Amino acid sequence: MLDLLEEKVKQERETSELSRLDKDFFFKLQEHIGILKSANDLISQRKLQLMQELLQELVDLRAEKILKGHQTGMLTPEVNLAQFASTFKKFKKDALKSLLQEEATTQRVIVLQDLPQFYGPELEILGPYKKGEVVLLDRTVVTLLKEENLVEER
Incomplete structure (x- = not known):
């Protein structure tokens, strides 16, 4: 198993795309690590240490590639990381766009008064907010809440 892990780390280092892993690769690795942990000899402990270091490197290399957008060959749990990376990039782009707009759209x-959770103009969930809390809201929401004397400008 140590040889296979070394081979997979080498593949990840040498290619810009994600290398293919069997769906049960990490499960088999986990089983082997469990066996090594239960063994009390020095050779097993050294193999365990090497496997842990290589596993850490493999995970780091794959995560870095996923965050850079290399999505072919992903395992199911890695898809979540790719989706997070995509969402974060969109958030970053939207936040930058919002900051660079000449006219502020928030206030x-x-x-x-305590406000329960409610939907904003883009159907995003806002709140709940507590009395005395200072918040940044879309101008259209502020206008509606001011009419009901639920908020005042800060």
Whole structure:
């Protein structure tokens, strides 16, 4: 198993795309690590240490590739990381766009009464907010809440 792990790490180092792993690769690795942990001899302990180091490197290399957008050959749990990376890139782009807009579309207000959770103009969930809390809200939401005396400008 140590040889296979070394081979997979080598493949990850040498290619820019994710290398293919069997779906049960990490499960088999986990079983082998369990066997090595239960053995009390020095050779097994050294193999265990090497496997842990190689496993860490393999996971780091794969995560880095996924975050850079190399999505072919992903295992099911790695898809979540890719989706997170994609969402984060979109958030970063949207946040930058919002900051660079000439006219601010949000406004800082102080909440005058406890507000339950509600939907914003883009159907995003807002709140709940506590009395006295200072929040940044879309101007259209602020206008509606001010009319009901639920918030005031800060």
